[in-house]
Amino acid sequence: MFAVEIKTEQASPTQIDTLPERTLGKPLLDKKVSMHCREVDVFYGDKQAIFDVSLDIGKNEVLAMIGPSGCGKSTFLRCLNRMNDTINSCKITGSIRLDGEDIYDPKVDIELLRARVGMVFQKPNPFPKSVYENVAYGPRIHGLTRDKIELDEIVKNSLMRAGLWKEVKDRLDDVGTGLSGGQQQRLCIARAIAINPEVILMDEPCSALDPIATAIVEELIDELRQRYTIVIVTHSMQQAARVSQRTAYFHLGKLVEVDKTDRLFTNPSHGLTEAYITGRFG
């Protein structure tokens, strides 16, 4: 908690601009919305980490979330599939709806929600099991297949869509943690898409990868957009510019500005956004 506090203070360029009263740009969409977030506040104990964020995530779009360290983008991302529930002191108010259904409704099954909203983490975290078992795990626990043939099919398809099939088809029984970093991250993506989620959350998926592996994953994200809605948190503005259709800029727990990626990067409405994307801080 304390570390977060220090980070936010460091990230605060008081001399540049004050935060706007409300989000600039176009946070809300008119149609084809996958997730509605309205007036979301997040608290860690007494400390508020997210202030009044309202944002729509469109179907089949890649939404990038950028901002300086400690600005709350990861916290917000983890609210979308309730991964923050694992932190005891974390409290969330406001509403987040997936296809019109409030995901914080006590009646919602958290397992089902997480199956519908998959997640890829910052550090590749394949299970210390075989490549096959890694991908087969989701379909298995959710009972998506009736027999081995179907499961084999799903594993193969997922690995193919993650662009990993060619590299691992002869070593499906090898331990997943034995792959290279980039392969591990694509394995994690294959694992996430094996249960065919509606939304995939990616928390800085390339920060542990080298530029070549990053390029492969970015290409993959672009392909995955055809089938899934993707929300990606990234530290790299180039990456946001390359993969996303819309970009959201967070600052000190507030959503400063959301707009079409090309517009946000060429013509930001707020001074903070401009300062960040031109590299004056961050």
Place this chain on the structure above:
Amino acid sequence: MSDRIKATVKRRQVREAIEQSLIRRRKRNRRFRMLGLGAVILGMLFLGIMFSSIISKGYSAFALTDIQLEIYFDPEVIDPQGGRNPDVLASAAYGKLVKAALRKEYPEVKKRKEKRKLYRLVSTGAIQQLRDLVLSDPAIIGSRKKLWLIADDDVDQYYKHGENQSRLKGQQLAWVAQLRAKDALKTSFNTNFFTAGDSREPELAGIRGAVVGSFFVIMITLGLSLPLGVAAAIYLEEFSPRNHWTDFVEININNLAAVPSIVFGLLGLAVYINFFELPRSAPLVGGLVLTLMTLPTIIIASRAALKSVPPSIREAALGMGASKMQMVFHHVLPLAMPGMLTGTIIGLAQALGETAPLLMIGMVAFIVDIPGSILDPATVLPVQIYLWADSPERAFTERTSAAILVLLAFLVLMNLVAIWLRRKFEKRW
């Protein structure tokens, strides 16, 4: 002085200061390394002294002296009626045969007192030997046979260690010397030591009863403490809410691990024996008491093992929509297993060597029979060692060391199993 020269001077001073401090640091490094090495060498030295002392004292217990005597299987003594009824054969007075053989060997011995001394050269175990022979082959009755019979522990000590280590005196020494001259004394492997229960006669005493007792006790301890300990650790680590109540439980578990073991023995006596009226000296009660003692060790080790599983694995599983239970059983538990097993085996090794609590529940009794079930009276290896160490006969001294060797062998074996299991289940992530 220009700024540049000032900077150079300053840099030189810094360099000298660092070099000075480097000398000190290197010296300190060297001193610490020597200390560490010294500690290791000292530890190894004491271990070496302990092992060599135990082995040098104990190895002779694995040999047993036999006396060769010509036995006449006198039908008059064994089976006067000649019915060859097994019951009659089993209850015959075989001692008389041994005594007759000894009298024949030493015809010069006439006085009753001397005769009694003479008879003492052969162990009472010889009676059992003869009985077994006759029962297995009744046709032997009536024949004369040269047989190797178990010698008394005094003869055994004399033959193995010399005059000073034995209680033999005067005439007895002469008789034994005579036997030795005729090559009628030899040592053979002491199978008794591994097949017999405890006995008042050192040459007949064995550790089988104690080993079986220890086995029952450890099995009960394992069977109860592993599932209970692992379940408690999983609940406390993964499921329980963090509040004052769980803090209280945690503090108490840590305190339990530090409670002197004899207190657990008293608790066992009060609860299991006095309240539940379970039998005294039974491995069941011993196992229950040692379970209480081992549980905190297993819980603490298991919780540490669970804690060491990286959170990324948990997040990965939860992110896939696994329930908490699935996360624990599919991913966390397999990774924590090596640590849990190591903790369990260390706890069990501790239980295997435990004496004090078992004294309180009556497992210190002198028990000859080998226990057949967990409710039979039994003793365990460390208690057997304690009992023998307490006995005055010299022959028990070497048996004490031999029993310690057996106990150490079991402990080493368990630790090897622990290492093997850890290697086998250890996975990289």
